[in-house]
Amino acid sequence: MAKVQVLNVAVLDNPSPFRNPFQFEITFECMEDLPEDLEWKIIYVGSAESEEYDQILDSVLVGPVPAGRHMFVFQADAPNTGLIPESDAVGVTVVLITCTYRSQEFIRIGYYVNNEYTDPELRENPPIKPDYTQLQRNILASNPRVTRFHINWEGSAERMEDSENVDPSSNSMLPPSCLPGKAPPIGILPDNSMDCL
């Protein structure tokens, strides 16, 4: 059960010129106080053909997150046009908002983005080299695609058993038991620590 539920994402400043920053107002609800921050990312898909052209526009930590309903605005600069294949500049692509907790992604919100020239002339005869100053970005805000992943919300001590949705690479990168200071060295934590309470 996800401790964090995204209730709404409002796309602000939309449609807007291509070079304007992305702005998403995110409302989410949390079931209980989170000891760690959430990490949000905006990923711009440069080309449908390959993940190679994905750009992480920005990532922020959000916290502290006590139990309750919260909102914040996530603003990120427009993608680096130099990294976008010219053939993919105009047309439909995707922007993704992801959220991770303890470096496990638990929600992915995708929007179709349509980049097109506002000038009918340009629309008819688009220049070979895209003119980003003339492009308008239109995020299809009404049709978010939300994918939720099951993650281990508890401390990393107990590892989630089903690895169905857990990216194996993130697992190998971060063996949870090796987190410094997380696993108490044997003998230091007194057995009677409960008595202190």
Next chain:
Amino acid sequence: RLGKAPDWSTHRKPIFSVDIHPDGTKFATGGQGEDSGKVMIWNMAPVLREEDEKNEDVHKMLCQMDNHLACVNCVRWSNNGLYLASGGDDKLVMVWKRAAFIGPSTVFGSSSKLANVEQWRCVTILRNHTGDVMDVAWSPHDVWLASCSVDNTIVIWNARKFPEMVTCLRGHTGLVKGLTWDPVGKYVASQADDHSLKVWRTVDWQMEANITKPFNECGGTTHVLRLSWSPDGQYLVSAHAMNNSGPTAQIVERDGWKTNMDFVGHRKAVTVVKFNPKIFKKKQKNGSSNKPSCPYCCCAVGSKDRSLSVWLTSLKRPLVVIHDLFDKSIMDISWTLTGLGMLVCSMDGTVAYLDFSLDELGDPLSEEEKNSIHQNIYGKSMAITNTEAQLSTTIIENPEMLKYQQQRQTSTQTNSAPGTVGPESSAPKLNSVMNGESLEDIRKNLLKKQVETRTADGRRRITPLCIAQLDTGDFSPALFNSVPILPSGSSMSNQLTPHLSSDSSPGQPSSLGFRPSHDPMLTSPPANSLKALEDNNEGVKSTLLLTSASKIEPIKALDSRFTERSKATPGLTAAITSTAGLTALDSSTPAQKECKLKEDTSSDSEDKMASINKNLMYSKRKPELMIDGGEVVEKRKKGRPRKEKMTTSMVQSFTQVSMEPSVFLEVENEVTVVAGSKLSQLRCSKDGRDWNTLLPSSTLESVEDRMLSVFSSCGRRLLPAIQLATPVSALHCTAHFVMVVTAGATLSVWDVQKQKALVRNESLQSILSGTDTSVSQSLLTQQGVPVVGLSNGKSFCFSSSLETWSLIADKADSLVQCADFRGCLSSHDAPVSSGPLAVMQGRYLNAGRLASRLSSTPHHMQQSMTLAFLENQLASALTLQSGQEYRYWLLIYSRFLVNEGSEHRLRELCKELLGPVHTSATTSWEPTTVGFRKRELLREVLPVIGENLRFQRLFTEYQDQLELLRNK
């Protein structure tokens, strides 16, 4: 009347499970969602009544939860209706509870834009199964929750203490696909793909019976094997069994687990059997001979052959068979609690409602009659007597009584918040204002206003704005500057999602489309005409995208990006690791400190002076440490620290009289040496007022010289030094009483005010019966009653009026552990944890700890154990003269008597509290007890009695007498 309710409003996915809420107002379905499992809660009214169906203001869907990762195989309401349990292919069991004060909201990103009218939240996740969970079942009284899985196991969970696991039943060698409890909670039965049906005892969780014969022939598999136990407990009916190569539902008799009968007729395997919760008797027709008929049960059987049959155990042939109701296999059946309605769900994504009349089924027995059947067969009553159903027919004779009944009803309503679903419940009124600012204003400036900081490693960190706090007790306490989410929140969520609600396209099926047919129940209703609206929502996405035209292919490629998880970015994760490390270190520091404190405390208690309430001890730590560590030891270089410590803590217990936390005591021995005689100084400072006294050096050290001095809080000597026979081992002062336990095992108590001995050198020998027992704890109550706790767990108090020792607590007492009075605890009287009785019995009274495990012990045993325990408590509190505790236990006791229906005891109690109405010279009745006027107590007890209609005569009787006495 047969109605067909549809599906998931947008597209048709299999529905695996259906269950009607005990109050009959809603039902839950479970099945496959878009990319997750789905649990949905629906309003029952539109299913039952056509006018509600047509009324657009009546919500059809109340809530949908897509938290399950994979298909939901089973949904079940708890018997009390407060919880919903769901189990799915994601190996999880989730338990849901309604969050009372949160307004409607949508599931973000879900294609249906319907708001959740009710909010159901997952309160606990039960993880243990290593395979798909196929069925879940609540035990009678919601003591346990059982779940079974394709991992071949059944797990029993403690439903009163989730996520505690009671046991895991192993023994099946195949996928376990169905569960059922017997109606008195003595057995749980399971059916599995291993061609067996097993019955397990709840006493020891061992296998009672293993039935294989009827299943030997079974080939092929069904998705579920939902078996069912008859409401009278006499029969267990299995799902898929075979008899002469025909599929059957096997009837297993409780008596000897005989398998002689079965329900025959289905063409394919039986997937689900569900007994009607009611027991019926033949309807008495006018004119027919009134010969008493045997009560019978009613059972519905659903099969893979898509047909449904309903049987009465009194008939040889099915009451009705309905073919071709669905396109695919029947998956689950649920009866209403009234026994007259039934929901059936199917793989084809539809749910059908069937409505029976009393003429068809017979007259349902009342709960009372059902109870008496259970009592006759099993010797224990099913339900506590004050069930609504049973009392609904009783006439309320007394207006006062009516008041209490109504109060009770409203309080239960607010507690369980069943909520009326319909137009009236959604009366939105926007007041989501925070600190005078509307949410709209906040949103306008959110970007500018939100707090953004940089972490040590330079990352952006945004502090989110808390716009509402969560309501339920299951969640963390309130936050500053936040507003609770109000029930009127519907408009708020509308506000939040303007673009979402605005774009619900006209192409969307107008809500749900329940389409009842009014054909009488026939064997073959025109199923196809009953189909729910086909959804035409598929096109939405593409139409909206039409403006962008051109690239259809890339969109397909892009689509996959929505669901694939991104590769984690290494740099960022590293940062998180380091912060995690830091916080862990931080949190370990206070823990260490606490341990240190703990050590100190324990070393002190060696002095045998740790007789003060542990709590006080803790709060006194600081001053005490100051005395010990600071001045005294420093000044007295050649002193004897150990003894001094004793003295200080001893005197400190004296200062409890003043109840001031900041009292400093200092003792200096051998301050002045005058002509060879040593003097000690005792200095006490309180709120800046100091006093000090010079004493002959040894007086305070009563250990050596056996002298006891008593001072007032200002330092006045109250009593001349008292000479004791043997050294003091424990000393207490409470109010104006002083208690001394000497090393010679005697106890004395003096009343300083009256300068009188209450207890004089009473020997402890009589209670220190054994050789090994010693005094571990002693205590003096505010009323001057001495209490002594022994190392063997028993506690005694000396009653000066009876002049005897009385046992008030025994930690080894098995009664304590078996008593189950939690149902009688009222929320508004907080447990008395500070009274002497509570202190001696341990702060966390373990009463009832075993109780939940004992539901298999006969009810009357448990009842008498609880009764005995509560009466012990009452008597002890009385002897201790602990008024508050007496009152507390009195209320619990009377509530228990009311619940259990012990009228004789209740009457005697009332009589005792009321006393004689007419005073005469000879009456010896005391109007007060332990500081309470008895009649006032009776006034408090009466509302409790008023809660059970059965006692309305008793209530009226005493109510009138109290009124009479008041007017006198």
